[in-house]
Amino acid sequence: MSESSGEFAYIDWLRRQTPADARIILGPGDDTAVVRFTPGADVLVTTDMLLDGSCFILAEAGPRRVGRKAMAVNLSDIAAMAGRPVAAVVSVGLPRDGGRALAEELYRGLREVADEFQTALAGGDTNSWDGPLTIAVTMLGEATARGPVRRSGARPGDWLLVTGPLGGSIRGKHLNFTPRVREALQLHERADLHALIDISDGLAADLAHICEESRCGAVLRAESIPLSDDARRMNDALSPLEHALGDGEDFELIAAMPPTDAHRLLTAQPIPGLTLFHIGACVEQGMWLERDGRREVLPPRGYVHGFE
């Protein structure tokens, strides 16, 4: 990684903040980091970029929460493969007027969430420019011995479960959610997961990804979709159900699995702190919403802009 002029003191500060980690053979301060994975494990890699004014509003959220979100959205992608996070690198474009204080607060937010999930901060690239704050985190993880869970393995007859109530995340959850890393690992141990995805675009949109990749359809039961308090409080032209179906950035997981596994999990609810909800099932084709005994087409995305 190269460094922009004037960023060396910040990099030295970063290096002093970086604790030893057996997986990190070489951390910040060389041309690359060197990471040692569990022998035989496949490596998961994901990247997400957050942009001021688009993915967050820096003046409202503050840099620490932006840092937290930048780390958490990437962890959520590792969770969506039922993988274990290992290390992250962070590229930042800092507005010139933000200075060192902004950089440090951003880093603190990144670090808090990384620490919570045993993720090493292995390196990065820090730049200043005349544009707004931009931050790109790339997260490396590893698959467990059971392998990664893709979007593509769902089959007609599978039950669809979600890991929490949905909708209205714009009221705050999108900046302050807990990525479902631990829950995904536990689900993977306890069930034959056919497909898994995190809800970043919205329940209907992300379910459509599963359907497309798995070449199947899905039917959701309206009365079974868990509505968050935020969805109920949105107080706009859309119903709480519409928010739960269409709103993005809930970062809960949608899992497809055989009915026997699903039934056992729903009855036992064996994962600490987690309530699983049974929202529907996979079918041969189409995306459907069932309510009051009738089945209507569920638009795969942009649901809030086209529904009823």
Add this chain to the structure above:
Amino acid sequence: MSESSGEFAYIDWLRRQTPADARIILGPGDDTAVVRFTPGADVLVTTDMLLDGSCFILAEAGPRRVGRKAMAVNLSDIAAMAGRPVAAVVSVGLPRDGGRALAEELYRGLREVADEFQTALAGGDTNSWDGPLTIAVTMLGEATARGPVRRSGARPGDWLLVTGPLGGSIRGKHLNFTPRVREALQLHERADLHALIDISDGLAADLAHICEESRCGAVLRAESIPLSDDARRMNDALSPLEHALGDGEDFELIAAMPPTDAHRLLTAQPIPGLTLFHIGACVEQGMWLERDGRREVLPPRGYVHGFE
């Protein structure tokens, strides 16, 4: 990885462009990519962000050359560890007025350079926003059986070699250089490399990184530093030597190695297409420039702003 609204068609296009690669178990289109490394190899990871108006000027360079540079600067970091590139992920913030054509040209530039170095494009995150073009590439590589070459292993007595003439890269080379990946691998096979770095900040500044990490000093011989044609053509208040010492983004390598290895390489020049230059040696401490028989202090960085 999550996708911004309206980017799905682009992602489909990307997936159709992505060839099969045995190392990529799962490419673009799921929550993460899945990459398989050589068993036992340590994983190298580096990230570099390029920002319009700061690292390039989009209107002058054009998106294809920006894409090429974004990939090449990361490959140069893998070269600086004498590693093999494996896969890259790309996060992009596109200006809204640039549209699909900008995204595709950027991708073509990325792809051209990635293909040249057998690097898979494994995934990414594509966003639109109101800001200027920003692109962050994260590159994964693997160390060879000889291990990665750090900045920290140079010892007093080592000779210092560079892989090409220096200075004036702003005249064009910074957008159109060939990262020294192949040359670094060959050097690593043929010599006991004690330290290696790519010149991104400038010869003096990057040599200072080696000295700092290796806890040693260095002396350069002014008449031995290879001056590029661009350094000679800069036609400003600085001499070609000052450009060679202070200009950034040459992306040549500085290598420290035992004199016997260096001497053999300099005599045989065994690497096709590469001329190695002997520019100086490591000493106990300090950074020095020797010319006309006298030794003067070599400022470790910002050389062009403080020299003579």
